[in-house]
Amino acid sequence: MNKTPLGIGNALRSIAFCLHFYVWSVVMGLTIPLFIWLGGREGAIWICTRWSNMHRWGVVHILGIKIVIEGEVPSGPVFVALKHESMFEAIDLPTLLPFPAVFAKVELLRLPMWGKAAGLYGLVPVERDQGAKALRAMVSAARNLSQENRPLAIFPEGTRVRHGTQPAPQAGFAGLYKMIGLPVVPVAVNSGPLLHGFWKRRGTVTYRFGEVIPAGLPREEIEARVKVAINALND
Template identity: 90%
Template structure:
């Protein structure tokens, strides 16, 4: 991974990017009732995808960050398990993957205007510590979305982590893997040193798509293989 030191030029780029992203997000958010009102689910899908595209454009053209993709980007019903180091990869998913269904904390579905669009787009709400009923609802939603020939995107560590660390995967990941019965494509990504926090650095972000891991493996094996693969860029 290539990074540049943070100087006055990059500080100005960070300010410009954050102004661009948040102002555009607010303005696009105000159009959501129009798109949903006239286009329904298709309108929500369109605005969510354009929002993600807008964010990627700003990262590349304002921050000057190069994005490299290694390996084959999957499509269809598969678990895509990603490393999570910054907000970038969460927002970037509709640009990175072909129409993914995304596991996300339930609080995101309560965000004004954007929450409604996200629900129609296909977010799978994750309610931590809510017991078996919430888990069954999550599995049912994920199965329905995968039957629409969509990849299921998940951050198995559960939250953003510091670059170079290897936390244990959340217990719920192995349970979902077993109950939904899909193969897994692990994805390493190294956004932390460049894009975590307000101040951004210029450099190269790499997505590394690993080999497909088959369904039906024991819990210890699937957790070990996914954990190793998503940490492949921890240098």
Template identity: 55%
Template sequence: MRNLLSIPRSLLFYPTFYIGSVPYVLAALVLMHRAQGPFRAVVRGWSAWHRTCCRWLLGIRVELQDPVFKPGVLYAVRHESFFEAIDMPRLFRVPVVFAKAELLRIPGWGKAGESFGLIGVEREAGAKALRKMLSEARRRVAEDRPLIIFPEGTRVPHGQRRDLQAGFAGIYKLLGLPVIPVAVDSGPLYHRTWKLSGTIRYRFAEEIPPGLPREEIEARVEAAINALNA
């Protein structure tokens, strides 16, 4: 029955969410250089709109297990679908997200994302670009905002594991921040054309202190973000 209902639910979800997103996008483009408070509220509102559509149109609930929300922390989040990428402004208070640099080159959207606090990651970046990225991250941390990174670098299907991107350990070391790994199991419900109803869980692991060797931080984060990957 759940599989049968997924088709009409999804057919209702797609136009409702995307058409309903248009006013948020237009408001964000107007406000991003004028009023940061209202602009950030619009971005959070758009993320909340997505969560609302998932709940009432798709039948997807969100469950938080042992949540910890604090500034000055690098959250390492498992990435299985676009759900958690869209959900970050709803889940966290004005988060700063490390994102693929290509996303910031999208006309309109890229400028809005940069204004909100997305930090573009150039995988083949030189020393100058890396210094700029870290400087921007430190500036945002000084604003008492949490940093979010998807350490696998891309979406990974549920049930599979992938080595963490080498840049994660470098960012961890150079920023000198504690890490809180976050597991998420959105893939089976959301990463599909016909989305299923059910519960998407976020599981927050214990905080990992700064200064650990690369092998240890990578092993601990990989294990923690895959806690729901079964």
């Protein structure tokens, strides 16, 4: 997908979307203590899901971006391994998937208001370079959440990458795959050319859900198959 010129229309839509998203994020964030007080974990789940829905609404109705889903959206205990080109797909996960548990950097759980809600929703904290103890805690949390019949969403490349680049999956992905023992559904997404950075562009973002990859494969094979599948929309 080639990046089109920005243009005045895209610039105005980008500003409007920024105002929409950040104003509502602050307003909703201020209500989090009330929702947790009234509903506990269910209140946190509700507000996190509505936040993601609000973000998707803005992407579609303010930015004018069409979202296309190809393949079958999985449910239940399975790894969902996604390409990561912009913040769009990270925020969109509770809208895209049925109540996913999400692997995310531990710093997100330290954010005022939203960190508490994210922890109750089911973020699995990823602490890079923190050794075996942190890894055991991450595996334990992921197993507990998968026992709630939830998909485990993970970005195997570890961070956002530019559209068209194909880094190898991080070593931790294969380790989690081996220790938790779930099949993997790879997901390609081409959000980068339209949604990476402040200035957004109109167009179509596609999620392509690949075929299920079984549990128990050797490290080299799972990494190779996931890498090919999540890069299927690199054009």
